[in-house]
Amino acid sequence: MLEALTSLIALQALDTAADAARRRINDMPAAERALDAAMVAAKVVVDEARAKVEANAAARRTLEKDVATIDGRMAKFEEHKAAVKTNQEFQALNHEIEVAQTTKSTLEDQILALMDEADSFNSALKDAEGVLAGRRRAADAERAAMNVDRKALDAELAQLASQRTAATPAVPAAILAKHDQLLKSRKGLAVAAMVAGHCTACHVRLRPHVEQQVRRNDSILPCDSCQRILYYVTPPGPPANDAPADPAPPATI
Ligand SMILES: [Zn+2]
Numbered sequence: 070m071l072e073a074l075t076s077l078i079a080l081q082a083l084d085t086a087a088d089a090a091r092r093r094i095n096d097m098p099a100a101e102r103a104l105d106a107a108m109v110a111a112k113v114v115v116d117e118a119r120a121k122v123e124a125n126a127a128a129r130r131t132l133e134k135d136v137a138t139i140d141g142r143m144a145k146f147e148e149h150k151a152a153v154k155t156n157q158e159f160q161a162l163n164h165e166i167e168v169a170q171t172t173k174s175t176l177e178d179q180i181l182a183l184m185d186e187a188d189s190f191n192s193a194l195k196d197a198e199g200v201l202a203g204r205r206r207a208a209d210a211e212r213a214a215m216n217v218d219r220k221a222l223d224a225e226l227a228q229l230a231s232q233r234t235a236a237t238p239a240v241p242a243a244i245l246a247k248h249d250q251l252l253k254s255r256k257g258l259a260v261a262a263m264v265a266g267h268c269t270a271c272h273v274r275l276r277p278h279v280e281q282q283v284r285r286n287d288s289i290l291p292c293d294s295c296q297r298i299l300y301y302v303t304p305p306g307p308p309a310n311d312a313p314a315d316p317a318p319p320a321t322i
Contacts, residue, residue: 070286074300076239077248077289081260083236087229088257090222097215104208111201118194125190129183132176139173244289251297261297264304271295 146166153159237245251259261270266280273294275283283290283299290299 070300071288073240073244073289074286074298076236077244077260077298078300079236080233080240080248081258083229083233084252084257084259087226087233090225090229094219094222094226097219100215101212104211107204108201108208111197111204115194115197115201118190118197121190122187122194125183125187129180129187132180132183136173136176136180139169139176143169143173248298255295255297259297261292261295261299263299263301268292268295268297268299270297275299 143166146162146169149162150159153162240248248259255270258270261268263269263275263280263283266277267274271292271294273292275293279290279293282288284301286301291297292299
């Protein structure tokens with residue numbers, strides 16, 4: 070094979086590997102944003118659950134104050150009982166006490182309902198905090214793994230770049246310029262194999278005489294359609310133990 074062609078194939082392998090490494094690095098900010106978004110969503114659920122717990126506790130405190138006020142009022146009613154002179158006053162006072170007791174009982178029912186509700190709100194808050202903590206742990210682990218990957222990919226890119234620098238002198242400057250131009254215009258793929266007379270990059274069938282020339286691997290030839298530099302790989306030979314040429318006779322009954 071022409072030395073420049075061998076070098077171009079090696080260059081393409083290095084460039085493809087570098088593209089893959091760069092793509093993985095470029096995908097990382099989006100992955101980090103997704104981790105942040107998952108954390109924010111879990112924190113919103115925690116904040117909402119905590120707001121319910123706090124609102125419930127505040128409502129209970131208000132009702133408990135109301136109950137204390139009623140207790141104070143009822144104590145005063147009891148004190149007044151001693152000073153009551155007429156039956157009418159006594160009945161009026163008893164009525165006040167009944168009203169106060171009914172109100173207190175209603176408030177106490179509401180407090181009990183709020184306490185029941187508080188149990189489910191507290192349990193929802195605990196669950197939400199558990200989810201948030203789990204996501205934080207997962208995000209920390211994923212970020213740490215991403216940092217390790219990023220360092221490894223940076224090192225790989227540096228190594229690929231130095232391998233590329235070492236490989237380029239074997240390619241004549243004009244061909245290298247053409248190759249680099251193709252690399253930019255053809256989405257990072259400048260060199261393609263020809264298989265069964267087709268360019269494997271654009272899948273166009275090559276003209277027979279181009280196919281014949283490419284098969285020789287002794288010159289730099291562009292694809293008829295995409296202009297990528299073509300090379301030919303000899304297909305693997307037949308397996309060592311070939312099946313017999315004649316099919317087996319049909320089994321007789
Ligand atoms: Zn092509």
